[in-house]
Amino acid sequence: MNYYTFKQPTRHSIFYWLLFLIFVLETSYSQAQTTMITPPYLQKGDTVALVATARKNIDNNLQPAIDLLHSWGLEVVIGKTIGLDNNQLAGTDEQRAADFQTQLDNPNIKAIWCVKGGYGTVRMVDLLDFTKFKMNPKWIVGFSDVTVLHSHLNTLGFQSLHAIMPLTAPRATPQAITSLKKALFGESLSYQVAAFSKNIIGTATGRLVGGNLSILYSLFGSTSAIDCTDKILFIEDLDEYLYHIDRMMMNLKRNGCLESIKGIVVGSMTKMKDNDVPWGKNAIEIIEDVTQKYNIPILYNFPAGHIQDNRALILGRMVTLDVQEKGGTLTFE
Secondary structure, eight states, rough: OOOOOOOOHHHHHHHHHHHHHHHHHHHHHHHHHOBHHHHHHHHTOOOEEEEEBBBBOOOOOOOHHHHHHHHTEEEEOOOOOTTOTTBSSSOOOOHHHHHHHHHHOOEEEEEEEEEOOOOOHHHHGGGGGOOOOHHHHHHHHOOOOGGGHHHHHHHBBBEEEEETTTTTTGGGHHHHHHHHHHHHHTOOEEEEEEOOOOBBBEEEEEEEEEHHHHHHHTTTTTTTTOOOOTTEEEEEEEEEEHHHHHOOOOOHHHHHHHHHHHHEEEEEESOOBBOOOOSSSOHHHHHHHTTTTSSSEESSSSSSSSSSSSOOOETTTTEEEETTTTTEEEOOO
């Protein structure tokens, strides 16, 4: 009969087992970080809530958006923040957070459509509790200042929808409106963009992150900051001084974001401003200057941002960015 004798583990064996355990934990964490949950797509009869997370909306101007949702077979709930007036904001931070929380926690609400941007969402995001949302996720829709919510949801592992808002819907192109419907109802999305001399040719696949450059810049260093590693970064902006664009792009460079991404999609850079002494470059030239050392595909003039043709982008979704001399494509998996 053979007997096995127990050997006391050595320091070396314990050390290697600890290294193996750390490897397994880091691998599991990395896999968890790359898994993004897709909220259920909408079906006819579902309900969409309209809320204000930033600037006030005190005018009777939501009917076109309501009619649009009704034409898609959806029901509409108007949040309590609509009509609230607190200087620039749609009520106090607590009121805006409470309204948004109500829609987050209500299982009958399948999407939350933020009515407008401006500024203020960052003041309420830390008042929100996403516990029930994690058990019953839903689409959060909007752009501009809503980038705060998109970025925060990305850190939690949930996809969200960068798209037109109720106040921009009446001026939106048919293509922008159709893209929103396709994204909400789970239809395939793919975009073709015309050739542009400053595009950088190449192909990359990764999860799409980003939104408004000014908001992304303001969130770095906070718990809502996006992780740029192996991502495709989308940026757009409105009404900024050109040297501010340079400052923000330099921030992306110095914090390592540009070092770790796989590609860049540049949306509209609308109504840029300059000083009496010109900066010397426009917004696209600034982006080109800061990113020229990186060997990644870059697609300019993408139809998204503060323009009428603001196409829907599913943030957190895997995409393939293919930029060639004849133009570029962005295809969602």
